[in-house]
Each structure stands twice: as structure tokens, then as C-alpha cells.
Amino acid sequence: MRYAILLMGAPYSNQASHSALRFAHAVVERGHRLEAVFFYHDGVQNAAGLAAPPQDEPHLGEAWVSLANEHRVALQVCIAAALRRGLLDEREAVRHGKDGVSVQAPFELTGLGQLIDLGTRCDRLVTFGP
Amino acid sequence: MREQHDDNDLLVILRHGPHGSSWLKEGLDAALVAAAFGRRVSLLFMGEGVTALMTNQQTGALGQKGTAATLEMLEMYDIETLLVDAQGLSCLGLSSEELMLEVECLSSAALARVLSGHRLVLTF
Known part of the structure; x- marks a missing residue:
């Protein structure tokens, strides 16, 4: 199935991010x-x-990147939700005159239309939230 | 109420009030984008989410834009199916006549049918 x-x-x-990550691994392992x-x-x-969590804790950001690289999973970030929370890729940082860049590939800033598209294209869209 | 699955249908469940968090705003944003992409969107206001429909809302002291203006635009986006959890409404001592838009009040059993009738559900 496509998830x-x-x-x-x-x-x-x-717990949401941790659960989502474990679910993601379970999906590809199956x-x-x-x-x-x-x-x-x-x-x-x-x-x-x-993000720089202590070394003896899971690094969620890196875990998502590994998942993306190993299993060709797209990491799509809602651009409107990201910008107002200080998450900018290089293009947006330039556009908004910011010195820092806080989002790197394979994370990609994209629109909500992608979410709707995923809901249509995939057999299952599973939500994780607090 | 149709119970057949239609791949073009989307149910967006809104469970939060207009202030205190961005859940309602971001949920409505998703609904509007889906409608703009041609999906047939139904909104279901549940629990505290029914307060989104209160009349005479202000924008609030926190600098939030509020969501009432967005709700008033729903018709322009062809979002016409507005469903309300009847129990959520009565728990808050409200009736559907007090709401800013015309809604359909649903019993728990009817809610279950709406949920099972949608292939894609987004909950905020």
C-alpha cells in the first residue's frame, strides 16, 4: 500500500513525532x-x-533525514506554518532578508496543496498530533 | 447524508475554538486549500470547535486575526456542508440558532455515519 x-x-x-517516526519505519519494514x-x-x-538535542536522546531531525534518504520519502513542510515559526530555507531567507537558514534539504517547503494531493494519491494518510 | 465513498470528498474536523491555539485557523486553511483544489469539503465542528461559529466574535487581544472572517468566506469556496456535533453544542449551552452560519446538527450515530462515509478525514 502507499502511505x-x-x-x-x-x-x-x-509523543507525536516519536510515534510518527516509529510508524514510518514499521510501514517501510512491512x-x-x-x-x-x-x-x-x-x-x-x-x-x-x-535543533541540537543532547547526544543521549534521539535526534528526530536527523532520523527524518535518514528515513528520507534510505527509503526515498519526501519530507514536505507547509511553508505558511513554517515561515511564521522561523523555519526558512535559503530561498525564503533571502526573500525575507534573514541572515540564517533553518531548513535544509531533504526537507522542502511546500504548500498545503501537497497535503491534499497526498490524501488523494495514497491509500492511507495517517495523522499524528498531540 | 451520503454514505458512499467519493474520492473527491474531504471531511475536515475542527475541535478547537477560535482563540487559544492556531488549530482552528490552520484547519480552516487546509479546508480552503482543498476546496480551491476542487475537493468537495465538509466541515464538522466538534466539542469546543462549535465556538468557532459564535456570532459577534472579536479579533482578540493577542493580535490574532480571528477566524470569523474566514468562515464568512466559506460559501465563496463552495464549502457548504457545515456539520455540528449536537452534543458539543448542548454541552456548551448553545443552540444552532445562535450560530453565525446555517449548520446541520448531528447526533452521535449520524456523526459515525459521516466519518465512515469519508475516505479522507483531516482532524484539527
Whole structure:
């Protein structure tokens, strides 16, 4: 089956991101295709490239990147939700005159239309939130 | 109420009031985008979410834009199916006549039918 995940919980604030990550691994281990993880609401914080959790805790951002690289999972971040929470890729940083860049590939800033598209294209869209 | 699945249908469930969090705003944003992409969108206001429909809303002291203006635009986006959890409404001592838009009040059993009738459901 083709799956997609909608993640709306902030990392390290509640269980949502951890659960979504474990579900993502379970999906691919069972031989299903995980098309994308769509980050919305506080879930966009998962894309924060400047996150520096203690070394003895799971690094959620890096875990998403590994998942994306190993299983060709798109990491789509709602651009409107991201910008107002300080998450900007290089293009948006330039556009808004900001010195720092906080979102790097394979995370990509994209529109909510992608979420709707995933809901249509995939057999299952599974939501994780606080 | 149709119970057949239609791949073009989307149910957006709104469970939060207009202030205190961005859940309602971001849920409505998703609904509007879906409608703009040609999906047939139904909104279901549940629990505290029914307060989104209160009349005479102000924008609030926190600098939020509020959501009432967005609700008034729903018709322009062809979002016409507005469903309300009757229990949520009565728990808050409200009646559907007090709401800013015309809604359809649903019993718990009818809610279950709406949920099972949609292939795609987004909950905020």
C-alpha cells in the first residue's frame, strides 16, 4: 500500500513525532511504500536544522533525514506554518532578508496543496498530533 | 447524508475554538486549500470547535486575526456542508440558532455515519 503521514506535533514536546517516526519505519519494514511525511502546525519544527538535542536522546531531525534518504520519502513542510515559526530555507531567507537558514534539504517547503494531493494519491494518510 | 465513498470528498474536523491555539485557523486553511483544489469539503465542528461559529466574535487581544472572517468566506469556496456535533453544542449551552452560519446538527450515530462515509478525514 502507499502511505503518507501528516505530523502536527512539535518534536520533544509530545509523543507525536516519536510515534510518527516509529510508524514510518514499521510501514517501510512491512514492504509498503511511504510516499511522504507532511509537516504541518507545530510539526514543522521537526524540520529545524538548528535543533541540537543532547547526544543521549534521539535526534528526530536527523532520523527524518535518514528515513528520507534510505527509503526515498519526501519530507514536505507547509511553508505558511513554517515561515511564521522561523523555519526558512535559503530561498525564503533571502526573500525575507534573514541572515540564517533553518531548513535544509531533504526537507522542502511546500504548500498545503501537497497535503491534499497526498490524501488523494495514497491509500492511507495517517495523522499524528498531540 | 451520503454514505458512499467519493474520492473527491474531504471531511475536515475542527475541535478547537477560535482563540487559544492556531488549530482552528490552520484547519480552516487546509479546508480552503482543498476546496480551491476542487475537493468537495465538509466541515464538522466538534466539542469546543462549535465556538468557532459564535456570532459577534472579536479579533482578540493577542493580535490574532480571528477566524470569523474566514468562515464568512466559506460559501465563496463552495464549502457548504457545515456539520455540528449536537452534543458539543448542548454541552456548551448553545443552540444552532445562535450560530453565525446555517449548520446541520448531528447526533452521535449520524456523526459515525459521516466519518465512515469519508475516505479522507483531516482532524484539527
